[in-house]
Amino acid sequence: DQQVKQNSPSLSVQEGRISILNCDYTNSMFDYFLWYKKYPAEGPTFLISISSIKDKNEDGRFTVFLNKSAKHLSLHIVPSQPGDSAVYFCAAEVNQAGTALIFGKGTTLSVSS
Amino acid sequence: NAGVTQTPKFRILKIGQSMTLQCTQDMNHNYMYWYRQDPGMGLKLIYYSVGAGITDKGEVPNGYNVSRSTTEDFPLRLELAAPSQTSVYFCASSYEKGGYNEQFFGPGTRLTVL
Numbered sequence: 001d002q003q004v005k006q007n008s009p010s011l012s013v014q015e016g017r018i019s020i021l022n023c024d025y026t027n028s029m030f031d032y033f034l035w036y037k038k039y040p041a042e043g044p045t046f047l048i049s050i051s052s053i054k055d056k057n058e059d060g061r062f063t064v065f066l067n068k069s070a071k072h073l074s075l076h077i078v079p080s081q082p083g084d085s086a087v088y089f090c091a092a093e094v095n096q097a098g099t100a101l102i103f104g105k106g107t108t109l110s111v112s113s
Numbered sequence: 114n115a116g117v118t119q120t121p122k123f124r125i126l127k128i129g130q131s132m133t134l135q136c137t138q139d140m141n142h143n144y145m146y147w148y149r150q151d152p153g154m155g156l157k158l159i160y161y162s163v164g165a166g167i168t169d170k171g172e173v174p175n176g177y178n179v180s181r182s183t184t185e186d187f188p189l190r191l192e193l194a195a196p197s198q199t200s201v202y203f204c205a206s207s208y209e210k211g212g213y214n215e216q217f218f219g220p221g222t223r224l225t226v227l
Contacts, residue, residue: 004155031212031213034215036218042221043203044203046217049213049215089156101216103148
């Protein structure tokens with residue numbers, strides 16, 4: 001039973017446009033949600049996080065929105081750049097010492113110039 | 114800082130062979146993790162450690178063992194390799210940052226069992 005779901009395996013957008021990546025979850029006990037970005041042959045790298053008590057967090061071109069009632073979060077990238085082309089993983093954690101992350105399957109974003 | 118380093122980068126094993134995947138971090142993080150990623154899937158936790166001498170099972174521990182004798186090192190042992198263990202293995206370490214654990218990942222080890 002997947003606790004974190006990314007239902008879109010892929011997304012293609014043009015450079016300069018907005019990219020919206022979606023994520024749904026089932027466990028209402030999650031305290032934090034994190035987005036990781038992964039390039040081929042590399043490990044995932046942390047992008048942005050949001051606490052379950054917030055509804056928005058912004059960092060430069062990246063904004064994450066959280067809708068707790070719908071158990072849904074989304075990552076907005078504006079404007080999209082070709083270097084943003086990567087696999088994006090949504091992850092969630094319960095806030096305990098050393099708690100591991102629960103990952104979604106990932107969405108592959110392709111930004112064309 | 115080198116961050117999290119993993120060796121080897123690639124390995125092909127025959128069924129029944131054993132091997133150890135090495136992981137080292139130089140950030141003095143207490144928490145370390147092993148994940149595996151199968152094609153088209155997210156990362157799944159194999160084992161984790163909250164400090165030297167303390168390890169615990171994750172979601173998919175069968176067929177693996179770990180040890181944590183130092184803060185820096187967290188090796189993953191496969192005793193009897195099976196084709197189902199063909200995967201990419203990621204080691205990670207973390208510290209608590211403002212209430213959540215930001216995990217830092219190594220580059221991965223791609224393992225094929227034939």
